[in-house]
Amino acid sequence: MIARLLRNVCQRAPSLLYRVSLMMKPQVVFVLGGPGAGKGTQCSKIVESYNYTHLSAGDLLRAERAREGSEFGQLIASYIKEGKIVPVEITINLLRKAMEETIKGDEKKFRFLIDGFPRNEDNLQGWNSVMDGKADVKFVLFFDCGNEVCIDRCLERGKSSGRTDDNRESLEKRIQTYSQSTRPIIELYEKLGKVRTVDASRSVDEVFGDVKAILDKEG
Numbered sequence: 001m002i003a004r005l006l007r008n009v010c011q012r013a014p015s016l017l018y019r020v021s022l023m024m025k026p027q028v029v030f031v032l033g034g035p036g037a038g039k040g041t042q043c044s045k046i047v048e049s050y051n052y053t054h055l056s057a058g059d060l061l062r063a064e065r066a067r068e069g070s071e072f073g074q075l076i077a078s079y080i081k082e083g084k085i086v087p088v089e090i091t092i093n094l095l096r097k098a099m100e101e102t103i104k105g106d107e108k109k110f111r112f113l114i115d116g117f118p119r120n121e122d123n124l125q126g127w128n129s130v131m132d133g134k135a136d137v138k139f140v141l142f143f144d145c146g147n148e149v150c151i152d153r154c155l156e157r158g159k160s161s162g163r164t165d166d167n168r169e170s171l172e173k174r175i176q177t178y179s180q181s182t183r184p185i186i187e188l189y190e191k192l193g194k195v196r197t198v199d200a201s202r203s204v205d206e207v208f209g210d211v212k213a214i215l216d217k218e219g
């Protein structure tokens with residue numbers, strides 16, 4: 001009797017598990033750090049080995065800027081060049097849509113690396129008002145890197161990136177925005193015990209070694 005019951009449960013387990021996975025709330029890791037700290041590079045490496053979808057807020061904004069007929073193209077272009085942070089109403093919609101489309105395409109894809117967001121108080125408020133209760137922020141993966149290294153990496157990237165903001169003038173503004181607006185957000189999460197910090201000034205592989213240790217521990 002008990003054996004039959006157990007066999008029944010075991011046979012049904014895969015479908016039960018599948019149903020549970022359908023109900024999974026999106027699990028989010030915010031990926032933060034200065035311009036050029038290596039957020040995008042490390043996210044690309046993470047998705048090769050872990051079950052995460054990488055969403056770069058900057059990439060989504062650049063795509064929206066390039067989209068024909070976008071009512072926000074001009075605004076986004078000027079904010080990016082000036083190193084300012086785009087009003088959250090625009091960014092949060094792009095992020096929400098990207099998350100929804102990912103989950104719609106495959107219900108098992110509910111883990112997200114949200115790269116380069118939230119960058120200021122406005123971003124955080126926008127996230128909380130739109131996503132609160134709809135997604136869990138597991139932790140912030142913080143790529144800690146000195147300003148000089150960040151600037152050098154972006155200038156090097158600027159030789160081939162075609163980005164309008166990988167130049168000295170924009171970079172000075174981006175670094176200022178990072179110090180004044182983004183660092184306080186990281187500190188806020190730090191107080192909640194939600195920041196996992198990696199020394200990002202080392203080689204890509206050394207940095208990734210620490211990232212793997214964090215992800216393996218966090219599950």
Ligand SMILES: Nc1ncnc2c1ncn2[C@@H]1O[C@H](COP(=O)(O)OP(=O)(O)O)[C@@H](O)[C@H]1O
Binds near residue numbers: 038040154200
């Ligand atoms: N650990 C590293 N050491 C040296 N160069 C790096 C490292 N990580 C990334 N880079 C390079 O620095 C530039 C910025 O990296 P990227 O991942 O785009 O940073 P972010 O997304 O934080 O701006 C890129 O040209 C990238 O190839």
Ligand SMILES: O=c1ccn([C@@H]2O[C@H](COP(=O)(O)OP(=O)(O)O)[C@@H](O)[C@H]2O)c(=O)[nH]1
Binds near residue numbers: 116117
């Ligand atoms: O949530 C975001 C993310 C990016 N940006 C803008 O996009 C630029 C480039 O961001 P990205 O994350 O691509 O730059 P990175 O830090 O990776 O070099 C920023 O300086 C901002 O102007 C923004 O306004 N809101």
Ligand SMILES: [Mg+2]
Binds near residue numbers: 039040056058116
């Ligand atoms: Mg990036």
